[in-house]
Amino acid sequence: MTEQKVIEVKDLVKKFGSFVANDHLTFDVYKGEIFGFLGANGAGKTTAIRIFCGLSRLTSGKVTVAGIDAARSPEEIKKRIGYMSQRFSLYEDLTVSENIELYGGIYGMRMKEIITRTEQLLERLDFTQYRDMLIRSLPLGLRQKLAFAVAVFHDPEIVFLDEPTSGVDPITRRQFWEMIYETASHGITVFVTTHYMDEAEYCDRVTIMNEGKIVALDTPAALRQTFGTSSVEELFVKITRPKTETE
Amino acid sequence: MRKLMFLLKKELRQIRRDPLLSRAIIMVPIIQMLILIPAVNLEVKKIDLAIADSDHSPASRELLARLTGSSFFNVSSTADNYDDAEQILLKGSADMVLFIPEDFSEGLSGAGIPRLQVLSDAVNATSAQLGWAYFNAVVRDYNREIIINKGIAPASIPGINISTRYWYNETLNYKFYMLPGVLVILITAIGLLMAGLNLVKEKEMGTIEQINVTPVKKWQLIASKVIPFFIIGLLDLALGLIIGWILFGIPFEGSLLLFFACAAIFLIAVLGLALFFSSMASTQQQFLFIAFFFVMIFVLMSGIFTPAESMPRWAQDFNYVNPVAYLMRINRMVMLKGSGFHDIARDMGALAVLAFSFISFAIWTYRKRA
Amino acid sequence: MKRFMAFVKKEFLHIFRDYRTLIILFGLPAVQILVFGYAVRTDISNAGIAVLDLSHDEITTDITNKLESSGFFRIVYSLHSNNEIDAAFKEGIIKEVVIFPEDFGSDLTREGSASVSIIADGSEPNSANLVSSYTTAILSEYSAGLTKNISATMPVIRSEVRMYFNPNLKSQFMFVPGVITLILILVCALMTSVTIAREKEFGTMEVLLVSPLRPWQIILGKVAPYFFLSVINVITILLMAWFVFELPIQGSLALLMAECMLYILLSLSIGILISASVSNMQAAMFISMLGMMLPSLLLSGFIFPIENMPKIYDYVSAVLPPRWFINIIRGIMVKGAGFEIIWKETLILFAMTIFFLVLGSKKFKVRLSQEEK
Numbered sequence: 008m009t010e011q012k013v014i015e016v017k018d019l020v021k022k023f024g025s026f027v028a029n030d031h032l033t034f035d036v037y038k039g040e041i042f043g044f045l046g047a048n049g050a051g052k053t054t055a056i057r058i059f060c061g062l063s064r065l066t067s068g069k070v071t072v073a074g075i076d077a078a079r080s081p082e083e084i085k086k087r088i089g090y091m092s093q094r095f096s097l098y099e100d101l102t103v104s105e106n107i108e109l110y111g112g113i114y115g116m117r118m119k120e121i122i123t124r125t126e127q128l129l130e131r132l133d134f135t136q137y138r139d140m141l142i143r144s145l146p147l148g149l150r151q152k153l154a155f156a157v158a159v160f161h162d163p164e165i166v167f168l169d170e171p172t173s174g175v176d177p178i179t180r181r182q183f184w185e186m187i188y189e190t191a192s193h194g195i196t197v198f199v200t201t202h203y204m205d206e207a208e209y210c211d212r213v214t215i216m217n218e219g220k221i222v223a224l225d226t227p228a229a230l231r232q233t234f235g236t237s238s239v240e241e242l243f244v245k246i247t248r249p250k251t252e253t254e
Numbered sequence: 255m256r257k258l259m260f261l262l263k264k265e266l267r268q269i270r271r272d273p274l275l276s277r278a279i280i281m282v283p284i285i286q287m288l289i290l291i292p293a294v295n296l297e298v299k300k301i302d303l304a305i306a307d308s309d310h311s312p313a314s315r316e317l318l319a320r321l322t323g324s325s326f327f328n329v330s331s332t333a334d335n336y337d338d339a340e341q342i343l344l345k346g347s348a349d350m351v352l353f354i355p356e357d358f359s360e361g362l363s364g365a366g367i368p369r370l371q372v373l374s375d376a377v378n379a380t381s382a383q384l385g386w387a388y389f390n391a392v393v394r395d396y397n398r399e400i401i402i403n404k405g406i407a408p409a410s411i412p413g414i415n416i417s418t419r420y421w422y423n424e425t426l427n428y429k430f431y432m433l434p435g436v437l438v439i440l441i442t443a444i445g446l447l448m449a450g451l452n453l454v455k456e457k458e459m460g461t462i463e464q465i466n467v468t469p470v471k472k473w474q475l476i477a478s479k480v481i482p483f484f485i486i487g488l489l490d491l492a493l494g495l496i497i498g499w500i501l502f503g504i505p506f507e508g509s510l511l512l513f514f515a516c517a518a519i520f521l522i523a524v525l526g527l528a529l530f531f532s533s534m535a536s537t538q539q540q541f542l543f544i545a546f547f548f549v550m551i552f553v554l555m556s557g558i559f560t561p562a563e564s565m566p567r568w569a570q571d572f573n574y575v576n577p578v579a580y581l582m583r584i585n586r587m588v589m590l591k592g593s594g595f596h597d598i599a600r601d602m603g604a605l606a607v608l609a610f611s612f613i614s615f616a617i618w619t620y621r622k623r624a
Numbered sequence: 625m626k627r628f629m630a631f632v633k634k635e636f637l638h639i640f641r642d643y644r645t646l647i648i649l650f651g652l653p654a655v656q657i658l659v660f661g662y663a664v665r666t667d668i669s670n671a672g673i674a675v676l677d678l679s680h681d682e683i684t685t686d687i688t689n690k691l692e693s694s695g696f697f698r699i700v701y702s703l704h705s706n707n708e709i710d711a712a713f714k715e716g717i718i719k720e721v722v723i724f725p726e727d728f729g730s731d732l733t734r735e736g737s738a739s740v741s742i743i744a745d746g747s748e749p750n751s752a753n754l755v756s757s758y759t760t761a762i763l764s765e766y767s768a769g770l771t772k773n774i775s776a777t778m779p780v781i782r783s784e785v786r787m788y789f790n791p792n793l794k795s796q797f798m799f800v801p802g803v804i805t806l807i808l809i810l811v812c813a814l815m816t817s818v819t820i821a822r823e824k825e826f827g828t829m830e831v832l833l834v835s836p837l838r839p840w841q842i843i844l845g846k847v848a849p850y851f852f853l854s855v856i857n858v859i860t861i862l863l864m865a866w867f868v869f870e871l872p873i874q875g876s877l878a879l880l881m882a883e884c885m886l887y888i889l890l891s892l893s894i895g896i897l898i899s900a901s902v903s904n905m906q907a908a909m910f911i912s913m914l915g916m917m918l919p920s921l922l923l924s925g926f927i928f929p930i931e932n933m934p935k936i937y938d939y940v941s942a943v944l945p946p947r948w949f950i951n952i953i954r955g956i957m958v959k960g961a962g963f964e965i966i967w968k969e970t971l972i973l974f975a976m977t978i979f980f981l982v983l984g985s986k987k988f989k990v991r992l993s994q995e996e997k
């Protein structure tokens with residue numbers, strides 16, 4: 008992890024009409040970090056991520072992703088990032104190699120390069136036997152791992168993972184996180200959201216959102232100490248408790 | 255540009271793997287040609303005529319013989335009286351009933367006026383009118399001969415001999431007429447329905463999101479979805495043409511190049527519509543309904559079954575923005591009459607304007623929504 | 625019973641919230657009626673024709689005027705030679721050329737016989753037929769009008785025609801029954817099959833199956849809203865036909881509605897059968913569209929008379945319910961036929977309904993037991 012900032016967020020506000028989804032968010036993400044983005048449903052996580060990915064426009068504030076101003080050139084951002092969503096990532100009616108080829112091509116890689124790197128990828132993941140199999144015939148665990156590999160295939164600066172391990176068995180989750188560690192060690196920043204609280208412990212730093220605001224931002228260890236809890240899960244529950252309970 | 259190539263590769267692979275779609279691409283032209291063309295026949299067939307002859311004279315029998323011998327009528331049954339006749343019409347056993355009153359031959363001999371009465375099933379008004387016209391023609395010929403046989407100078411009962419010839423389709427083969435029309439339906443089905451369903455399917459499955467996050471530009475995405483069906487449309491058109499030629503011997507008088515050029519322009523217009531409708535629908539079912547609704551209007555008003563020039567003014571005005579109407583005219587003129595570029599230049603130009611407007615508008619709305 | 629009503633209510637809400645589909649559902653017949661009623665014309669009017677008059681006498685001028693004032697024709701070109709004919713046709717504006725040879729008028733008046741050539745554009749056979757037939761009729765009437773000295777020794781036959789069922793010769797009579805038929809099949813078969821298939825595809829069918837609702841209640845609940853919609857649709861169409869075109873219902877309204885309900889039931893059973901046989905919506909749509917809609921539109925006698933088709937189509941259309949229903953509807957609406965006329969077709973529809981219901985429910989049970997495993 009270096010001191011170079013890959014995402015700079017300053018007073019980010021996103022409003023839908025009069026509803027404030029993101030309320031003056033301010034934080035930075037450093038190169039090579041594994042950055043956890045937590046929050047209850049409806050807290051504003053997805054809204055923020057969409058802005059970072061260049062999918063949606065901010066209402067006010069300044070957001071810089073991979074050196075690009077999100078307000079001015081969101082299309083440029085897309086070239087430098089990768090994205091993997093839990094809902095969908097790969098085309099079910101295409102084979103493993105066809106999916107890789109598609110995404111490689113979309114991100115501007117040349118055919119020769121795609122072919123070489125596909126071979127490397129398949130070997131590294133031990134997927135060579137699956138090369139010509141349709142995605143829909145692969146089990147979920149393999150799909151998720153492949154989806155992640157495809158998301159970083161083009162060597163983006165940052166990769167956004169939206170609940171990547173949902174519905175996957177514990178062993179595969181373990182393997183998945185090993186892939187994340189390896190990716191981060193190569194200098195690719197990993198921006199991940201998750202509902203699994205134990206995964207929060209694996210991150211370098213974690214931020215927790217509640218009702219549009221950031222209510223916590225630090226390393227897991229520091230957070231536990233500050234809030235006096237023995238796990239991130241506990242502190243999550245503590246600080247995102249609905250208002251009515253505290254009154 | 256290269257991104258587009260990768261996207262196109264993906265689209266083609268997906269189409270090939272889709273069992274329904276890939277089969278439809280081959281089957282639709284074949285089925286349309288095989289099943290549709292023999293079926294879509296609006297010819298006015300022979301008129302079923304029932305006779306009630308109360309006269310039973312040589313004169314009435316002569317009249318009957320002429321009616322039977324004419325190519326317009328099929329003398330099918332007999333009726334005894336009026337009520338019988340009405341029942342026949344109600345049941346639909348005959349289209350027309352002729353009553354020859356008992357004093358018919360007397361009238362022909364000079365004692366009174368010879369009358370004939372016809373009851374006609376006028377549900378199909380045009381048929382009924384035609385039947386009446388045919389009937390009168392036979393009767394007048396008959397009348398004329400009677401008079402001339404009586405030694406009266408022909409000049410007092412002049413008759414015009416009419417010879418009718420049909421050009422470009424001498425036998426009035428209805429299939430010749432319908433093939434261009436069916437081909438238009440073919441391209442519309444592929445360009446509008448299939449392409450649109452494909453577009454909506456992607457939206458329904460949520461895979462659009464994934465593409466949105468990549469550096470793919472909107473126009474590249476749209477082009478990648480639209481180009482395959484453009485090509486497929488033209489190929490299927492060729493296939494349909496070949497089948498029509500082999501199976502029915504339908505001629506092709508004009509320029510193939512012109513034909514395909516117009517079809518290409520039409521496809522662009524229709525694909526624009528597909529794009530637009532798909533942006534309005536969120537499920538495939540909705541799209542099907544919307545598309546079907548509009549396609550039906552366009553096709554019915556285009557003059558495919560009935561002459562467009564007979565339609566009221568407002569309907570003909572509507573056809574200014576109806577791409578199907580243009581292609582229908584162009585197809586028939588080029589295929590059957592061999593009309594050249596000059597003859598269809600106006601239609602072709604108008605079609606091009608439509609194509610351009612539709613597709614620009616569609617792309618514009620698609621960008622805003624998706 | 626309460627559970628059942630709750631289920632039915634949900635189904636209704638489902639449909640009424642999908643306002644796009646609803647608009648089309650009610651808009652479709654409205655538009656069809658308008659198009660068929662006002663726009664589509666099987667007859668000709670203002671058809672462009674050309675006259676090649678090599679005689680230029682009083683009579684040819686007279687005839688030409690008669691042609692133009694008939695309302696059927698519009699004289700676009702006066703041609704001067706045979707060579708111009710092909711080019712004139714190719715332009716696409718005229719449908720026929722009427723050719724008067726030299727000395728036409730004098731031949732007719734002095735010798736009582738003269739010839740006219742009609743060349744019609746055969747690329748549109750029906751128009752060609754109509755155009756030449758009407759031209760012939762006008763010529764024929766004209767020559768009859770020249771008949772002199774009608775007397776006892778020169779009898780002239782007088783023919784009279786009574787146009788039954790449609791004295792004003794409206795072309796809408798033919799089509800409105802067809803529109804009803806089409807819409808009912810569309811709503812009932814297509815939409816029913818899709819709605820049940822959708823539940824299966826999204827997996828919500830399993831949820832329904834484990835609920836206290838019995839299978840027959842599920843089907844009934846799914847089907848009830850469409851029954852309701854269809855009846856409303858039929859009434860709407862009839863009202864429109866009445867108000868817009870003054871199309872009356874000659875026969876018994878009660879009989880008409882009863883037959884409609886039978887047909888609706890039949891279409892619903894077909895929809896259920898289709899949905900029981902497929903596993904996803906796309907297939908349901910394809911089968912409904914290609915297997916039901918298109919044949920109904922094209923092969924049932926709605927637009928194209930079955931008599932015109934090759935013999936084999938007769939057999940094919942015999943298994944299509946719309947073919948029989950159109951006869952029934954036309955009979956009742958336009959001809960005022962009573963039950964004794966249409967009992968045969970009714971019986972056929974009835975038999976089909978039973979058949980599809982039985983088949984459909986059998987298939988459904990099989991499917992359900994498969995799902996339960």
